Amino acid sequence: MFEIIDQSPQEAVIKVIGVGGCGGNAVEHMIGKGLAGVEFIAANTDAQALKRSTARTQLQLGTNLTRGLGAGARPEIGRDAAMEDRDRIAESIDGADMVFITAGMGGGTGTGAAPVVAQVAKDHGILSVAVVTRPFKFEGKRQKVAQAGIDELAKIVDSLIIIPNDKLMQVLGEEVSVLDAYAAANEVLHSAVAGIAEVINYPGLVNVDFADVRTVMSEVGMAMMGSATAGGADRARQAAERAVASPLLEEVNLAGARGVLVNITASAGLKMKEYHEVMNTIKAFTAEDAMVIVGTVIDDAMEDRLRVTMVATGLGGAGAKLRAPRLEIVEQVFERTGTDGMGGSEAVDYDRKRDEAAAVAAGRCATIAAFPRGSMATLRLSDTARKA
Structure with a gap:
């Protein structure tokens, strides 16, 4: 029996x-x-x-x-x-x-x-x-x-994220305080860990588990990871674009990603059109035969905001940098993720704190233009990355 x-x-x-x-x-x-x-x-x-x-x-x-x-x-x-x-x-x-x-x-x-x-x-x-x-x-x-x-x-x-201190001044402006500059660098780590934890541990309409993460990260070569949140009528496109670039990190050729893991977090009002907007934006940076794994988490605490977390692997070499149309970030949002507790202070909104003219003078726009778009962390996979 x-x-x-x-x-x-x-x-x-x-x-x-x-x-x-x-x-x-x-x-x-x-x-x-x-x-x-x-x-x-x-x-x-x-x-x-x-x-x-x-x-x-x-x-x-x-x-x-x-x-x-x-x-x-x-x-x-x-x-x-x-x-x-x-x-x-x-x-x-x-x-x-x-x-x-x-x-x-x-x-x-x-x-x-x-x-x-x-x-x-x-x-x-x-x-x-x-x-x-x-x-x-x-x-x-x-x-x-x-x-x-x-x-x-x-x-x-398996993966390496590098945050050059020189980029802190380029992106945030020379007038940024030391505390805010290093808080921004620490926020990169927080976004990466929180995004992955949510992707793995929070069940959704389309669930992504740790085996999926391993599958994507086993694509040998360069890789990148990012997370961004946006609100309003154009939230899907904005979040996706911000999730594909991080001016605080080292440059990388984003063309031809062969493995992509995407997690979309939003309230129950998430529209199918928004789902497609996110995927079409991200697909522009991937190879035709890329393995794409998509997860969707419904979290009513997001209200009118939508968050996109992505991991892209198997990228081309670091030689030629992929140039994209100039990206103007109107508002950068560091949103609490579904993995966060009630404690902790609000993240600093660095874009609002910074004077726009000073940011341009510091070369922020030129720096962002060197990346395809968004809020992205750069990773490097070892040649011996483990298979799932």
Whole structure:
């Protein structure tokens, strides 16, 4: 006799580990936004910095090596410290289906330890996405150190998102405050994680699960990811266009994407016409034979707004940049996603805060024109990306 057991589907486990000071700050930003459905980990060689962390799991790396005093801007110390606690890193990410690794490149702990964390994730068969910042060009040696760390990460992780600090001033204007500039960089990570978590964990009319995410991200080559929200009569087109470019990130040739995962989140008033507008806008950037997976989530909390989250993979090389018609963003909205809790403060509306003339002078429009459109994160997949 067979016993039929009614078993609820298991949600994918997503973990975010902030490595070093910059990574820890990014994790704190996400915790402050009230992002739910994600486990947070802070890893650092600096014991004092860890004491300020509110992450559920805190890992002090290389206690015997650094005595809790940090890596002293030396990546080799950061690497050795992470190797000393490799087993504890493995324990902290155990059970995860996907891990986001965030760090600042150019310092000691982030640059040296992040690749070790990535290797642990790879060894355990965990899909990994690294989100890192690149120092300003004027920082000289720190730039070279950062590039070495980025090159090392690119060999290991499934996907790599790079946020160059130089783009912060270009896009936000020279008058932007330091706090707002780094909050904007942290918002890139928040949008990426929140978007993926919603795609995977929130059932919709057309459901997308973690297996779909793996399928799309296994398309070897360059990749990109973005999320944007818009309202009004033209919300579908605007959200889709904003979801296909992010001026804060490194340039990439967007032509010919071979794998695309799209999630549309809106209230019950979502129209079939809007569904087609989103897909037609995104399809313009993909190959004819691209594998396109579409999910739709109905969330009445969205009211009159519509959010588009997309992941595109298998893109062409980074040589020629795809030029698109000039995009004028009237309003940039950082909307709370369906994965967010009630806590956390409102995101800063950077477009409204910035004087338009100053933005043009800073080259914002020229920067955006270098991208196809929208609010997009740039990813690089390793040549050994794992198949589903």
